Amino acid sequence: MKLSIVIPAYNEGPTIHEILNLIDAVQLVGGIEKEIIIVNDCSTDNTEAAVQRYMSEHPNVPIVYHAHAVNMGKGAALHTGIRVATGEYVVIQDADLEYDPEEYNVLLKPVIKGFADVVFGSRFMGGRPHRILFFWHSIGNKWLTQLSNGFNNLNLTDMETCYKLFRRDIIQGLKLEEKRFGFEPEVTAKVARVKDVRIYEVGISYYGRTYAEGKKIGWRDGVRAIYCIIKYGLFA
Structure with missing residues (x-):
């Protein structure tokens, strides 16, 4: 079995080599192999050079690299990565250091036991470390999650989480449209409508960033999320 990351x-x-080191160090349960798919969304810094250097210095790390010619957004980069994934399961991993790859095994556990097809990693459940940051971001996240739950008949605690693990045939079978941060509510709505899908949620840690440290999501993305929840909740 293989996990596409x-x-x-x-x-x-500045940080992509660190996250790649963390991913490489993870030993997945049951001897599961890793496939690391990096999609560079037309970065204006040294991201490409950093990735190429890492690949040349670590030839045994299974990295597949793709680069967009123009900046299209996080969702578009995810579409590219999901499309070329070959593992039985696919997990989303941000390139910053907010999420800990050691927890892939936490996400995989319901899958390995045969219970789950899709697993969300929640920052708001369980006893794992969680950096204390912005009150209104927390309120907004929980409100968006509850709105999404109402439209999709789910009881998630963290719809906006990065850590989502999918059976590959399920995620590749969805027609995904959102090119920015609307990916999260869209994929949640569409996966909830897959016939007989089994969705689980597990607690994960969260080492969040401030805007000074490079956080990119803003209030406009929250407005778009509301639009996406209603659009895909009604018409997915």
């Missing part, structure tokens, strides 16, 4: 990257030159 899709990394959308935009101006992550």
Whole structure:
């Protein structure tokens, strides 16, 4: 079995080698292999050079590299990575250091036991470390999650989480449209409508960033998320 790890990257030159080191160090349960798919969304920093250097210095790390000619957004980068994935399962991994690859095994556990087809990693459940940051971001996240739950008849605690693991045939079978951060509510709505899908949620840690440290999502993305929840909740 193989896990495809899709990394959308935009101006992550300073940290992408660190996340790749962490991914490489993870030993997946049951001898599961890794496929690391990096999609550079037309970064304006040294992201491409950093990735190419890492690949030349670590030839045994299974990295597949793709680069967009123009910047199209995180969702578009995920579309590219998902399309070329070959593993039985696909997980999303941001290129920053907010999420810990050691927890892939936490996400995989319901899959390995035969219970789950899709697993969300929640930052708001369980006893794992969680950096304390912005009150209103927290309120907004929880409100968006509840709105999404209402439209999709789910009881998730963290719809906006990066860590989502999918059976590959399920995620590749969805027609995904959102090119920016609307990916999260869209994919949640569409996967919820897959016949007989089994969705699980597990607690994960969260080492969040401030805007000074490189966080990119903003209030406009929150407005877009509301639009996407309603659009795909009604018409997915």
